[in-house]
Amino acid sequence: MRMDDYRESDNIEDRRGGGGIGRGGVGIGGIVLALVISYFTGINPMTLLGIMEQTPLARQEAPVAHKPPANDETALFVSKVLASTEDVWNQTFREAGRQYENPKLVLFTGATPTACGTGQAAMGPFYCPGDHKVYIDLAFYRELKDRFRAPGEFAQAYVVAHEVGHHVQNLLGIADQVHKARQRVSEREANALSVRMELQADCLAGVWGKRTDTMKQVLEPGDLEAALTAASAIGDDRLQQQAQGRIVPESFTHGSSEQRVRWFRRGFETGDMNQCNTFKTDRL
Template sequence: MRLDDGRESDNIEDRRGGGGFPVGGRGIGVGTIVLALVAMYFGVDPSVVLNVAGNLQAPEAQQHAPAAPGVQDSGDPAQDALARFTSRVLADTEDTWGALFRAAGSQYREPRLVLYTGGTGTACGTGQAAMGPFYCPADQKVYLDLSFYRELQGRFGAPGDFAQAYVIAHEVGHHVQNQLGIADKVQQARQRTDERGANRLQVRMELQADCFAGLWAHHANRSRGILEQGDVEEALRAATAIGDDTLQKQARGVVVPESFTHGSAEQRVRWFRRGLEKGDFASCDTFSARTL
């Protein structure tokens, strides 16, 4: 992936140096940890656990120390290199979505990305590394513990810088949904249906975020030539590895489609590839699609 000469984002909050707090520290209860692990293990959308935890926790549990702007020197060169790569990917999404929104006669409000270690306070409750990267619509921030990159390579068998970029772009895709008003409409619709119906809506939401990630890659590559040989395959391996059916089979040995919240491996690959190949908003309308 060609980002070495790209700028770094001004929207990074680096809490790795103490702005967050370790798992087991103040604000993270044992029950929340168990719920988070169960959610991840059974392929349940971690944001559901985050929202519940945020409603149950006392306000002080959601506080955190102010984070210095931009990537800070942690004393770990390898970790800092990953942090700066993340910052450059975020900057590229800002440039791409900013241009797309301007072309549509609108203005893109850039999200912030919080780097943390172990756990940290969010407007959606307590964020924990065990939940993986996530987007909190309440504060319009993406949260990422850099240890997930190691898990992506080791546990999920999806190495590569573009696999990492795909994960970031997916979460930024949720921010785009939030800004377009899609997230609010889906949340309202979920509250009017049963659990299976809510899961189906969540799947369409996640697949659209995958498509938006592909849409970003399409325009970023056309404008700046970011893709190198093998990059797309890295993203497709990551999409396959974190499909609900893949995760459920690993965790329980059986697949339960009714409990899907993110989509199957095949669906996630299909919608990322669709955004990558088509490059337009209309092609990412998962909510009108008869077949996912």
């Protein structure tokens, strides 16, 4: 991908090396609270601070975020990809008479607090609708290359674009509708709704790919194939076959390799988010 001339996003939170979860310690707010309690109760504030350091609330405070180092090439690339999604979706929403809200992207290592609970690197990249943030441990890109055999910058960009696709769904109210619908149906039906949700995010990632290339001509030969390889590599059927030696379609939550490739390609070929309505089609 030709991203050298692309701007960096201002919406990156780098929590790596910022404390993680479980390090303890009380922030300035906790100190003030201890002093107030001490004033009214007469308890030694140092005693109160010692108690507060042992509470789950103190241990779950989010690390201080900062900008990624200038020499961190992977973080710089992710920042530019996020900027490209901002440009694409701001323009797309304007064309539809809507207002787009840029999400934040959080870089973390191992685990980090989120509005959706503790985020774990083992979960892979994810989006939290509660705080409008995308979370990614950049170690996932090594796994994408080594375990899933899906190298290449456009494959990495696809991962970010897919999670931003979930943010688009959230802004449009789709995520909330699906969440409510899943609570009213069986587990099998809920899984089927999740598949439609994920395939739509794949399609929206394809729309981003098409539109950002139209804006900036960022794609190079082989880039599209890299993204399609990544989409195929993380299909439920392939992951289940690798993990347990058999495929259980009714337990799918993201879609098969063929489905993920087809919906990403649909978004990429049309560049039209209206072509991504996976909830009104009989053939996924």
